[in-house]
Amino acid sequence: MNENVPSVQNANGNNARVETIAYDNNIVRLFAVASLVWGLVGFLVGILVAIKFYLPEFLGGIDFLSFGRLRPLHTNAVIFAFAGNAIFFGVYYSLQRLCKARMFSDLLSKIHFYGWQFIIVVAAITLPLGITSGKEYAELEFPVDILIALVWVAFGVNMMGTIFKRREKHMYVAIWFYIATFLTVAVLHIVNSFAIPVSFLKSYSMYAGVQDALVQWWYGHNAVAFFLTTPFLGIMYYFVPKAAGRPVYSYRLSIIHFWALIFLYIWAGPHHLLYTALPDWAQSLGVVFSLMLIAPSWGGMINGLLTLRGAWDKVRTDPVLKFFVVGITAYGMSTFEGPMMSLKNINAVTHYTDYIIAHVHLGALLWNGGLAFAMMYYIFPRIYKTKLHSISLANWHFWLMTLGVLIYVIPLYWGGIMQSLMWKEFLPDGTLRYPNFLDTVTQIIPMYIMRSVGGTVYLIGACVGAYNLWKTAKSGKLVRDEEAQVVNMRAIEKSTAKKEHWHRFIEGKPLRFSVLVVAVVLIGGIVEYVPTALIKSNIPTISTVTPYTPLELEGRDIYVREGCFTCHSQMIRPFRSETERYGDYSKPGEFVYDHPFQWGSKRTGPDLHRVGGRYPDAWHWKHMFDPRSTSPNSIMPAYTWLYSTDLDVSHTEGKILTMQKLGVPYPDGYAAKAVNDLQIQSKEIAASLAATGIKNVDSRKEIVSVIAYLQRLGTDVKKNPDNKGKE
């Protein structure tokens, strides 16, 4: 392109051309603005759902604004829209400069950007409508999953293409993390999303029960690892030394911690399933690999923080470095806390509680959020060729962010532990100190209030940041294509005779590097999944466990649709405090027909695995219409729309057929009779309600199916094997 080519000589005496290339700043700007806007939306939705914890009728009575539907919207918005777009603008900015090359294809950049935003919009519509697969952090239904895969591949091809045409011989450590991110997320997303469709917007997970849980948390945990950790570490490796003007602390530490991190992380998923029906050996693997993760995680923190040696004075004045330092510190805290919570005796206390919520918000709001804002403050003045509008406002943002998170997490850590200890407390006579679950909820309402205050402070900070960045952009002019003079180092570094670090060999070959990454990350998943799926003794079958009736199946789908699993677990752990409260602990064989599994991960309300038969139908009828009529002070929202909406039975037959394809043993030809059976069972429930004085129940309403499902839960094991099928 450049006609006037000066020559430079390198050490070997070769001549190399100086080229003028142009970095694409426009795509960086687009992703950065998207990250900021979606971030504000995600935080706001978070505050709305947080308020529902103490004002359960806030925005109540409207199905698409209920907690169970908004909560997945909040998590998806913050993870995939806010943090996701932050990853992309960080990668697009740093990768071009690290490769001394413009992005491989401007078209792919555009497809990636608009495709990703389209997915977010689709998610923002489908999740409130209750279109969900019921798997946490992978709620989007299969057509969206396919779209995600395609857009993700567009991103990957664009990135790998850029790496292949780089003008540097070696790939800098940031790029290793980017490659690991792209490849592993692709594998995780595709494997976890395997499902058989019933209709365009409804599918059933290929996996059932224990296997589904294992795959889901292999995915879920590694979404944290490879979506919220590795790309941000890559970002740290680029922006921290750039902003501080200091060399990276240790090259060899980056090698060790990179490979150790990606190898160990993938095994750690089962720590989300400790004391569940997952086989013991798989749980133990989750424990030990989580424990070993401390060092590789801290390796990243050390390399980030020690890079600042000799530049700590700048941290005092430069907002970019402030955000980075707090972010990296939060990363260090979260990655110490995580392994500790993976020890079974600590997990026994923290699991299902708000402690986990505090833990993830420390990570998401300070580590991911802190780094995202740090990058924005770094990039905006540069791509707009101007100065930051106001350092003072950036400092305000910094303190509002940091204090907001503290106000958020400290009460929740406290409340989580307190509630858990209340769940476990016994009286000397051997009965529970707090047998009524609600008594443990009302105790932590003040903490819930504090949490929403903290979140609001954080959002105010983010708004200050958005204003500051907007003013910064206004004061300059976007350099859409930033020209740079570069020398193609690959052309001149060919014949270096010097003995190099062994790892330089891998760094120079993106393809070889990628193959190694895939091999390293696949090992853990295969070792844990294959025996769980193939060896029968891992999931002993129970002869009395039979498939759901059509009505129960439809009720289950409504349970999934309403996001009941966001507040209710279906997994009784083998502790006396739980078997006293909920009934016998859950067995792996009880979930073999659960596509998807609904074990849940949080108990805002009590466990429901053995709720079947515990209350009369009339109790459920009254309870879900007005939870506070049966359970005063309950914070559960009312589900009034279930009482006015007819159950859609148009897919019932298809659902049975799909279940048969998944191996659920309905008799041949049963699908044709399913709707008839469904109607008979509905009428039975209406009759049972009428007998208790609740007359004129329309048996076609959705609530009837939900009652049927709840009354079935956890009852199969109590049946006498000799009377199988009679019930």
Added chain:
Amino acid sequence: MDNDNDQKRESGKLMDHDADGIKEFDNDLPRWWLYGFYFTIFCSVVYMFYYHVYSGSDWNILWYNSRGQVQEYTAEVAEANAMLANAPKKASVAAVLLTDQASLEKGKEIFNSTNSLCFTCHREDLGGIIGPNLTDEYWMHGCSLEVIIKNITSGFPEKGMLPYGSSNKLSDTELLQVASYIVSKKGSNPPDPKPIDAEREVICSTIQPQAQ
């Protein structure tokens, strides 16, 4: 930038490459970090060995005695049962019908409290909705004060009624107050009561006294 000074201070050298101007030191791994890493690997190997390979006697150090969560649960239950077997038995409450206004007011308060939850299933006027009508002649288990006290304390968990209604215990006095309140409402004829369950409810006087 004072790279010369830096190089002297660092144990490793400054690598001879850069990426977009970013240089890298090649410092040694911090010792505490490296040994910490070795330590977690060591612990992990011991953990897996102890729980999944080793079958000798329990070590009793740091770890729980039991191998596996089901054994852990069995041990926990056995321990609790042993403790409870030795606990002194509580004498049953002497059934004395209270009729003074203050006691009945207190009983009403308990009946309608969010602590005991009686009203959520039997209604504030005792006419019944989820649970049966408590004001008529038709009962399932008997209507004497003794039986009512016993049924409150043990509940009918399989029918949805927890002990004490909500599992929150009442003192003996409170128990007498709420049971007496229930007895006092007999014949109060609340409007639109829960229908009589002909299969399970019969006229109270015909119910055989239950063995205590």
